[in-house]
Amino acid sequence: KRYENSSFYGGERIPMNLEYRKAESITLKGNPGFSEIWLHDRIAEDTALLGLGDLEVIERERRQYAGGRLDMLLYDPENNARYEVEVMLGATDPSHIIRCMEYWDIERKRYPAYDHVAVLVAEEVTSRFLNVMTLLAGSIPLVAIQLNALKIGNQIVLDFVKVLDQRALRVDDTQESVGEDVDRSTWESKFDGRPLAVADQILEKVRELTDIPVELKYKKRHIAISSPGSFFNIVEMNARKKGLRLGAVFSNSNDWKERFEEVGLEAVTLKGGTRIRVILDEDSMQQHAALIEEFLKQAVEGYQS
16 A cells, blocks of 8 residues: 655655555574574664664674673764673573673773673563563663564565663763873864864863863863863763763762753763763853853862862
8 A cells, every 4th residue: 555645854845655565573583594693794784773873883703801702892982882782583591691791791891981881682572581681770781672573575674672771871980081092183083173162162161160270181082171180080071973972970960960951951960860961062052151151160169179
């Protein structure tokens, strides 16, 4: 059957012809045409399939020093987060769940400068193991994704659905200045200049709020504002396409999250509400200058105390 529909694009209504096709649900496990390696290849070709953002593939079949291999290690550059991904065909089983969490624990201990999230992908996430994973997610940042394979004619569609998403990312209580040092030109080559323009504005505001010398410190994964020679930061910034994500360690982060959201800014709290991140661009810096200045003032006072 063919259905007439329409959609708005750029303020103009565009007609669309949609044709209905019945899909047949199939199981990849035991099917000679598919394997876990085949599924790994599809995810590596387009990591956005997982619904976790545009992730970069760091390594596949990553060898672990305690034995075994992690299926995939993915990286989110905007959030400085690494995803330890275990993929399996068929229904979830204890060995894959244990392996997923074990590899997550190994990686986070080896590379503490990143946020780490354990990800389990399976064709069927059974209710029994979903209950267990929900309990574990209270202490482990964990995502469970169910893969639905659909056959339409002679084509196959892979539909990934998050059935559990507990990305309460772990961070340090203090903002230590860790990571590989780079220079400003490295950041200029990666972005079009807008994130750096916002970072420069934030630096100037911080300088107005303190008598101590402060500067931008360029790391491979983030930019920090700190005083020369200090191992601790006033704030940290992660670049985005149109701006950046500003982060600070506050005991009242939940209050700040509410205040930012009241004016339409996207914010998230981490580690039990002791850390706050807010997304800013040049427009929001101007529109909410007083609120951002108050935020930076608290960050400076916390750094100096």
